[in-house]
Amino acid sequence: MATRALAAADFTQTVLDNDIVLVDFWAAWCGPCRQFAPVFEAASEKHPELVFGKVDTEAERDLAGAAGITSIPTLMAFREGVLVFSQPGALPAAALEQVIDGVKGLDMAAIHAEIAAQSGANTAAAEG
Amino acid sequence: MARSARSSGEPEDPRLAQIRALVRATPPEVLDRISGRAPWRRAVSAAWSPPVLLVAALIFTPLYLAYASSAGWPDGTMWSLLLMAMAAGAALTFAGYLRVVDGRPRLGLGGSPCAAVSGFFPVVAALALATTTAPNAAGMPATAAGGWMALGLVLLGLSNRVTGAIMCPPRS
Numbered sequence: 001m002a003t004r005a006l007a008a009a010d011f012t013q014t015v016l017d018n019d020i021v022l023v024d025f026w027a028a029w030c031g032p033c034r035q036f037a038p039v040f041e042a043a044s045e046k047h048p049e050l051v052f053g054k055v056d057t058e059a060e061r062d063l064a065g066a067a068g069i070t071s072i073p074t075l076m077a078f079r080e081g082v083l084v085f086s087q088p089g090a091l092p093a094a095a096l097e098q099v100i101d102g103v104k105g106l107d108m109a110a111i112h113a114e115i116a117a118q119s120g121a122n123t124a125a126a127e128g
Numbered sequence: 129m130a131r132s133a134r135s136s137g138e139p140e141d142p143r144l145a146q147i148r149a150l151v152r153a154t155p156p157e158v159l160d161r162i163s164g165r166a167p168w169r170r171a172v173s174a175a176w177s178p179p180v181l182l183v184a185a186l187i188f189t190p191l192y193l194a195y196a197s198s199a200g201w202p203d204g205t206m207w208s209l210l211l212m213a214m215a216a217g218a219a220l221t222f223a224g225y226l227r228v229v230d231g232r233p234r235l236g237l238g239g240s241p242c243a244a245v246s247g248f249f250p251v252v253a254a255l256a257l258a259t260t261t262a263p264n265a266a267g268m269p270a271t272a273a274g275g276w277m278a279l280g281l282v283l284l285g286l287s288n289r290v291t292g293a294i295m296c297p298p299r300s
Contacts, residue, residue, distance in 0.1 A: 015150060068152075083151055102162075118158050
C-alpha cells in the first residue's frame with residue numbers, strides 16, 4: 001500500500017480504525033523531509049498491512065499544531081489508537097524498519113496498563 | 129510552522145481537540161520507555177530548549193563579564209574561570225525557570241497560572257539585585273563578586289519556591 005495524505009478531517013478516524021498507523025509530518029521546503037520521503041514510501045510498499053499517512057504541515061497547520069509538532073520531519077506511530085512512538089528527525093531505512101518491528105512487537109495490554117498508571121501518577125503530581 | 133490561527137477564547141475545532149487528546153493520551157514517560165530513550169534526555173531538552181538558552185545567555189553574559197572583570201579577569205586569575213562556571217550555572221537555572229509547558233512558563237513550580245505569575249517576582253528581584261550590586265569603578269574583590277553570584281543563585285531558587293508556596297497553596 002502506498003502512503004496516503006492525512007488531514008484534520010480524517011486523521012483521528014484513520015488512527016482509530018487501523019491497528020498500526022505511521023504518520024510522517026513533513027513540508028516541501030524541508031530538506032530532511034525530502035530525504036525521508038522515499039524511505040517512508042519504500043516502507044509502505046514493504047508493509048502493506050500497515051497504514052502510512054503523511055501530513056503536509058504547511059497545508060495542515062492546525063493539525064500539526066494540535067499534534068504538538070515542533071520540528072519536521074516527525075514520525076509518529078499509533079497502535080490500537082495509542083501513540084506509541086514520536087520522534088523528530090529523518091530516519092534511515094534500517095532505523096525505520098526497527099521502529100516498525102518494535103511497534104509490531106509491543107505488548108499492548110501492558111502499554112494500556114502503563115498509560116493508565118502513569119496518567120494517574122501525573123494527575124496526582126499536578127494536583128499536589 | 130505548526131501555528132494555529134485560532135485566537136484565544138474561540139472554541140476549538142472538535143476534530144483538532146480529538147487529535148490533541150489522541151496525541152496527549154500517552155504520557156511522555158511511557159513514550160520514552162517504549163522508545164528506549166533515557167528520561168533525562170527529554171527533561172533536559174524540555175528545560176533547556178535552544179531559544180531559552182539563548183535568552184539566558186543574552187542576560188547572563190554581560191553579568192559575567194561585569195563580575196569577572198572586577199574579579200581579576202583581565203589579569204587571568206582563576207576567579208574568572210570559577211565565575212564563568214557560576215554564571216553558566218545561573219544561566220541554566222534561570223533558563224529552567226523559563227521552561228514553557230503548554231504555552232505557559234513553569235518557573236520551576238507547578239505550571240499553574242498562579243505559580244507562573246508568582247515566579248516572576250523573585251526573577252525580577254534577582255535581576256534588580258544583580259544590577260544594584262554591579263562592581264563599582266574601583267572593582268569588587270574576587271571573593272565578594274563570586275559570593276554575590278552564588279548567593280543570588282541560591283536566593284533566586286529559594287525565593288521562587290517560597291513565593292510559590294505562599295501565593296499558590298496546594299489545592300485541597
